[in-house]
Amino acid sequence: MSSDYDFKAIEDRWGRFWIDERMWSAPDYPDPAKKRYMVTMFPYPSGDLHMGHVEILSIHDTITRFTRMQGYDVLSPMGWDAFGLPAENAAIKRGINPKTWTYDNIAKHRASMERLGCSFDWDRVFYTCDPRFYKWNQWLFLRLYERGLAYKKAAAANWCPNDKTVLANEQVIAGRCERCGAEVIKRYLEQWFFKITDYADRLIDDLELNTGWTDRLKMLQSNWIGRSTGAEVEFGIDGSDERVTVFTTRPDTLWGATFFVIAPEHPMAEKLVAGTEHEGRLADFRQEVARLTDIDRTSTERPKKGLFLGAHAINPVNDERIPIWVADYVLMDYGTGAIMAVPAHDQRDLAFARANDLPIKTVIEPPGSGSGEHDLHEAYNGEGVMVDSGPFDGTPTDESVTIVTDWLEEQGRGRHAVSFRIRDWLISRQRYWGTPIPILFCDSCGEVAVPEDELPVVLPEDVDFNPTGEASPLATAQEWVNAPCPNCGGRARRETDTMDTFVDSSWYFHRYLDAHNDKAPFDPDRSNVWMPIDQYTGGITHAVMHLIYARFFQKVLMDMGMVDDPEPFPALLNQGHVTMAGKKMAKSTGNIVEPAEAFARYGADAARLYMLFSGPPEQDFDWPAEGVTSIGRVTYPWLQRVWRLCEEQRDVVAIGPLEESALDTALRKQIHRTIEVVSTDYASFSFNTAIARLMELVNSAYRYRAAGGGHPGVTRELIEALLKLLAPMAPYLTEEQWHRLGHEGSIHLEAWPVFDEALTVRAEVTMIVQVNGRVRDTLEVPADITEAEMQDLALASEKVQAHTGGRPPDRVIARPPKLLSLVVHP
């Protein structure tokens, strides 16, 4: 008896079964040779899932199930990145407790994930807002603090006036808040930092260990870290014992320095003008610069502004006196905050020199040009030889940097140096819903770490979520804030900032491996057996945020002896976004489609398949204007077609083998070719083409039947292969049909099908004959044809002769067995 495709009943039955049987539970200590740790970036629970999540989860779960069927010990965990601003905003706007709001959303997320058929090991689930998790954020913070990698300093920080918190550099996109898009302003505040700059070299050098990353992503990170090598050079101040150090990548242009520029915020600026007529002007200038947003300050149209400070620096290479200026184009937080200006060989210095009538002196001669003065239209920053540079005249650029720097070192005037674009990671947030920073400020002892046995510092409940000014909401929890000093027992106040939520995501993948540990964040033995992550999936949005921070943490953990691997995720698939009308689908913009309707109308398998069929995973996918209906036009009807095929053929399948006809053999060949191709499609994440191949196979199966085919053995082989090949993408339908075939166990624990090579090789192929580059004939030939046979066949062809005019070819290019190209000069 055949029945209809009742996806709802099937999903209920098998969804329950998989969970009851704990089918996806992974061992704590897998066989190291067979382990596969598959992780997808854990989500922030801002409501229900949307189709963007559905795509990510479908891709991840499909890879996971495919890997499992290949016989590996697979671990695919899930948790929630549950701290963050939206929970707090809900509290402010609607008076809902952030914890209630968050846990409600997690419940929705989890229900949708289970309905989608995700094969997660739920035994390991955690929420980062749970004190049992964030206790270990605090513990790790203290370890970093002990190692000098966590420190507090006053600095000009990026302040989002809308979210009322500071942001890390990585969270500022083109001068705007990465979350809300508000224009970021600078505020001078005391903030906590992690010293990621100490790891800058290793973060660049170890990129090459990530063999499963795209070059594009590696380049994004490498650019963000921005290593440049050069020299630090010390300049004296005329009439003073003070020195100012500059960083330059071109110490070979030192002789061309005609002025000296320091950042307006540079402490030396104040010293130089103290008590002079320039003092007031500097103060005015600083205010003017401070008023600028980063967007204004970095605008290329805006002319560079500066101010002469009335003082002079002494160039250490020739003792020349050059004027000291402050200018807005020199940044306090890059290099040393001071530069030597070489207008002949730096475009910015040239523009500034022109605007302020400062001298220009050429010291690098481009190859092939005569000596003498040049009409400078633009600065020359290419290679050449040094001129007007004292003892170094004639030195070519490829060696000059090293030679000059070595010489500076001998003279004690400079040294080799490396400078990075990346800044230390600012982790303080003036928000409530995050991990409290475990530090106290004691009236007599100063900054004191919370002792380990007092962790966790639990978030207080009684707070004003919407405080005025720039203080954290935690400052309003008076009872919580005041605590005794662990050192002296005197009065102390707690740190009221919380941690950036990227701290949580920097190490969460270790926690899955030991999720219930209450003595440590994780046991190194447990972590090391599963780590590193064999396949990580997630959006490219995190290229310079999560993916850099987590690599930094991994290296710190390695230095602490807690992990063995220098890189946490050497293989990474960056899937594209689901967009609507070109804009990324995201809760924050209200631009979302939830999966509930798709599940209700077409079922989870159809929804999964639809997302996988939409194109290559790396590519963005624009959600169709007609909405979920398109699932009902594409993958849902096809699943019904698969279902009918299985139902209608089940009786045939039960009978024993008969003799195989040519029709049967042809189908068997296609089955095995499909196994071959679909397997490689899965391995290269080409799910859209894998589905197309399976559609082809199903089309052939229907034609086979229409042509009178019905061999029981072949039919069974067809259906079992089809179900197995489809199982990772459509887990429910395949499980149901697998059992309907009479199997006891789950199809998802079956071995991946193997193709028979004897059936995939082709005996005959189509040979193309080209004459002067144009196809003139096609012939069916044996696959093992020789070049000579090809040529004989081709020359015997009337169609070919019509184009060669019977003349012997001047040239023959043979690519057996498929192509023969003849060249005949007219």
Place this chain on the structure above:
RNA sequence: GCCCCCGUAUCCCAAUCGGUAGAGGAAGGGCACUUAAAAUGCCCACAGUGUGGGUUCGAAUCCCACCGGGGGCACCA
């Protein structure tokens, strides 16, 4: 301003090494079944690969320029 990716049929997308431009799907047309329709099954058509050059026996694929779309970086000394 600099760098990277992408432009294939009406649409979404395929096309190992450069080797017959088309696998799959949508929409479209037709046939069968039906009193009719839906559903189902079968069949059909459609582009010469954004534009212009170049290399090659042969280019969607490699090179150059331009156009269009997307992304990254943007005073980094």
